[in-house]
Amino acid sequence: MTVDSEYKDNASFREHISTPEAVCDSGESSQRGIPTEEETRIEGRIVRKVDLRLIPILAAVYTFALIDRTNIGAARISGIDEALNLDVGNRVSILILVFYVGYIIFELPSNIILKKVGPAKWLSLLALAWGVIVIGMGYVKTWEAFAVLRVFLGVLEAGLYPGCIYLISSWYKRYEVQKRIAVFFMTASFLSSLSNILAYGLIQIADNPSTNGWKWIFVVQGAITVGIAVVVYIVVVDFPDSKRNSFLTAEEKVIVRTRLDQERGTSEGEKVTWKVILDTAKDWQVWACSVMYLSASVGIYSFLIFLPVILRAGLGFSLSLSFLLSAPPAAFSVVCALIVSWFADKYRVRGPFVFGEALVTIAGLGMIGFIEQPVPRYIGAFLGQAGSNALVITSLAWGQNNVRSDAKRSVTTAIQVMMASIGGIYSALVFRQQDAPNYLPGIIATGAVMLLTAVLAPLMCLFYRRANVQADAGTRVIEGNANFRYTW
16 A cells, blocks of 8 residues: 555544644643544654654754855864965955855755755755865865855855755644754754864864964865765655655654644645745745844844854963863854743743843853953853854744645745745854954944844734634634634
8 A cells, every 4th residue: 555545544643643733822732632542652753763864964964054154264263364365455355255145046046956855865966966065175275266166165055054944844743843953953053053162173283283283174174075975865855755765664754744734734745836935925924034044043143153263262262261261152053042942842932942042142242242250241241142152043933833735834944945045144244354353343233133133023823822812703714714822
């Protein structure tokens, strides 16, 4: 019997496995069709299988995507400024900016290709190609050549993150998603922060680490990315309805598809058409969540790229300490983001956490920018990185939670990540070379977009709660489904 026939013949099973999320308002579950203890146990076992097959490898490849796009920060204190004359004018800002040109343009097309070709093939091809590009960066002789390679790096990395988020959201229920995104993103974020320690080890290979150690950073890290690309092709799973997912039995595939269809309706497998793209682009809620995500990305990129420079030149730490001290704030942010995600999924709310994360980030930025003593400024890095990292996850999950259609969710993901790329450009423009080493204007500009998020979050909560009340009263239908409720 085929999977499709099993799926169609399993009507009684589908009736029995229901999802409280589909008929709840942020925590009020339906009393109809509650799964038995045995069915819950079977679902849990299948979800754990998916977890182990999906999350670790996606986190690994995204780790090196972050490393490969931000290792210019480590290279700057390892001789690349002098070798390529990057300390002239705003060349560093230009190098950071050009990455996002291709990144923004190719995010949505890449997600469409991913849906047609399949995640395993497409994501592995992207990683292989950009790994080769990064290796090439270790051999450039001029800053112009380096800039061209940064453009290609942006084009190739454009499809990875939205593809990973789309793939994760395709496998899990709405209130299972944020924890998985948190583990995926924070694992990559923390491990990428350790790249400064790896970079410090790599530059020791050079005969003069402080002047030409930067070459080894690109060559070795690019080679590791190429190796991971091969593993991605072998390990990464495709979408739930794909025949390639041999790690699940036919019965397990039925259960996976059933539990998702019970929650979303039979929207899985919808095609991304121009109508879907235009309808999604006209939805103001998508843009509101995307603006929040933009503010989070501004904070993330600011800390990833400029923290080593602030530690080295602004706070006066040695080369080795500047590398090493970049890691603890990232480690702290991992713990905070995982705790926040657990509570956000448990209580099925997003907005209050978004509001709190924005305020914590603003506090951290204020400590870095306006306090002179090194210790309080360093503590500010802990707060700022914790708030912005947690905000990335919560704002992304919020946008995913309030979209029922599979095709619309794909476009929503691309729009959110596109806005994050604009956040990267914003960071490059506001953190100017003439403001080094303290970058006070950039810190203020980052705080400004965080303040916008702190204003938006309560307004969104009020809108969603009012819409849910109207849906409960039968005067409104949300996302084309009478049982669907917004997550506020």
